[in-house]
Amino acid sequence: MDDHAPLRPLPLRPLHLELGARLVPFAGWEMPVHYPAGVMAEHLATRARACLFDVSHMGQVVLRPRGAMADLLAGLEALTPADLLSLPPGRQRYALLTTGQGGIRDDLMVSHKDDHLLLVVNASNAEGDVAHLSDRLGGQVEPVAGRALLALQGPGAQAALAPLLPGAAAMRFMDALTLDWRGAAVWASRSGYTGEDGWELSLPADAARPFAEALLARGVEPAGLGARDSLRLEAGLPLHGQDIDVTTSPVEAGLSFAVGRARRESRPGFPGAARILRELRDGPARLRVGLRPEGRAPMRAGTALLADGPAGAVTSGGFGPSVGAPVAMGYLPPALAAAGTALWGEVRGKPLPVVVAPLPFVPHAYRRGTP
Amino acid sequence: MKFTEDHEWLRVEDDVVVIGITDHAAKELGDIVFVELPPVETQLAKGDEAVVIESVKAASDILAPVDGEVVEVNAALADKPGLVNADPQGAGWMFKVKVDDPSVVDAFMDEDEYLESIA
Numbered sequence: 001m002d003d004h005a006p007l008r009p010l011p012l013r014p015l016h017l018e019l020g021a022r023l024v025p026f027a028g029w030e031m032p033v034h035y036p037a038g039v040m041a042e043h044l045a046t047r048a049r050a051c052l053f054d055v056s057h058m059g060q061v062v063l064r065p066r067g068a069m070a071d072l073l074a075g076l077e078a079l080t081p082a083d084l085l086s087l088p089p090g091r092q093r094y095a096l097l098t099t100g101q102g103g104i105r106d107d108l109m110v111s112h113k114d115d116h117l118l119l120v121v122n123a124s125n126a127e128g129d130v131a132h133l134s135d136r137l138g139g140q141v142e143p144v145a146g147r148a149l150l151a152l153q154g155p156g157a158q159a160a161l162a163p164l165l166p167g168a169a170a171m172r173f174m175d176a177l178t179l180d181w182r183g184a185a186v187w188a189s190r191s192g193y194t195g196e197d198g199w200e201l202s203l204p205a206d207a208a209r210p211f212a213e214a215l216l217a218r219g220v221e222p223a224g225l226g227a228r229d230s231l232r233l234e235a236g237l238p239l240h241g242q243d244i245d246v247t248t249s250p251v252e253a254g255l256s257f258a259v260g261r262a263r264r265e266s267r268p269g270f271p272g273a274a275r276i277l278r279e280l281r282d283g284p285a286r287l288r289v290g291l292r293p294e295g296r297a298p299m300r301a302g303t304a305l306l307a308d309g310p311a312g313a314v315t316s317g318g319f320g321p322s323v324g325a326p327v328a329m330g331y332l333p334p335a336l337a338a339a340g341t342a343l344w345g346e347v348r349g350k351p352l353p354v355v356v357a358p359l360p361f362v363p364h365a366y367r368r369g370t371p
Numbered sequence: 372m373k374f375t376e377d378h379e380w381l382r383v384e385d386d387v388v389v390i391g392i393t394d395h396a397a398k399e400l401g402d403i404v405f406v407e408l409p410p411v412e413t414q415l416a417k418g419d420e421a422v423v424i425e426s427v428k429a430a431s432d433i434l435a436p437v438d439g440e441v442v443e444v445n446a447a448l449a450d451k452p453g454l455v456n457a458d459p460q461g462a463g464w465m466f467k468v469k470v471d472d473p474s475v476v477d478a479f480m481d482e483d484e485y486l487e488s489i490a
Contacts, residue, residue: 040401040427296405
């Protein structure tokens with residue numbers, strides 16, 4: 001990415017400024033990192049009540065079949081180890097775009113929208129993903145323009161959203177439907193990146209402001225990228241470019257659930273299958289783990305992890321407001337990856353004690369099954 | 372109270388200088404979650420890294436604004452780093468250094484000059 005390119009403003013930029021947001025550059029966009037309440041309060045408000053995050057920087061891509069949907073799903077399966085042929089209409093699935101060497105090019109959500117697919121990809125990879133998808137799927141790939149993407153997250157999300165979108169309350173975790181709000185098509189999925197119940201809501205940019213204001217009027221609080229990062233860290237969710245990248249495999253990253261069972265047996269034709277299937281069989285050389293520093297000093301990305309010698313590194317770390325202590329994730333060899341393993345993290349030249357911990361740090365509160 | 376360009380404040384108590392960060396700095400750093408203070412008896416030279424402040428956003432270094440020996444640190448910050456946000460220019464003080472000549476602080480900005488510098 002060109003660091004000197006002008007930042008792209010979010011459609012809701014004026015609202016963010018009115019709400020007192022601090023705007024920072026992120027992945028080429030000018031993004032609210034926090035509002036006057038601050039990262040800690042926004043994080044805790046999301047766990048306790050409901051917050052609204054503007055994630056319009058994420059790439060939204062429609063895949064519209066030139067023929068049968070089954071052919072489009074099979075075409076996309078050629079780029080990912082996800083089992084997509086079994087994805088039913090109205091459902092969403094987490095998927096990885098893998099490299100020929102078994103690394104992770106990007107992670108994304110795939111929604112089956114009856115007559116097309118909707119993908120949500122990471123902002124920093126969006127351009128590359130579209131090119132990569134187009135190589136395989138050609139003119140079926142349509143980057144979405146003119147839409148905002150809002151994430152409403154927290155235990156109060158349903159109570160806030162149901163009056164606006166009556167169809168939302170009946171959705172289960174990872175349902176994906178198009179709902180109507182005052183004539184605007186809202187692409188709703190019951191999912192998110194915080195570990196809490198909630199929705200991601202794509203809607204036309206001109207409808208986004210009144211929609212956001214309607215949620216704020218119902219007591220939903222604005223939250224920025226800072227809280228989104230600490231929430232996803234506590235939820236054990238990896239960030240592409242930080243915890244996962246083209247060098248890490250799905251098995252190393254603890255994302256083997258994104259390698260569909262059918263893809264391991266009857267339909268193994270996906271990029272990097274040789275490495276990924278071998279690691280599923282024989283085990284990987286390293287594993288993504290949770291880490292709990294014993295003191296109060298956060299261990300941030302890049303912190304070296306030491307056992308008898310160098311053992312690995314932290315890939316994400318900071319303070320977990322809901323945990324009330326520092327939390328981190330990183331990679332370690334399998335022999336050191338069991339929960340409870342005591343190690344050292346080198347912070348400012350000093351080895352500080354850290355213990356391997358299960359992920360997530362805060363239990364997921366997804367609404368699975370019947371709402 | 373005097374102020375530095377690095378957003379520290381200094382208050383003279385006899386031959387000891389009390390040092391902390393300004394309201395403005397605390398607000399900019401955001402929620403502070405950890406403060407690493409220097410051991411008592413550390414000999415600091417002006418410009419030495421004296422304190423590391425970890426906020427929810429990032430780690431920041433506080434440099435010693437004057438030469439001197441650390442004679443006391445704010446032990447309350449170990450359990451309550453949020454005191455720095457709540458009362459940065461009072462209960463959120465960080466460390467005290469004994470200086471040879473307290474007049475060294477005279478060269479720093481007064482409050483009006485500092486507030487003007489950040490306006």
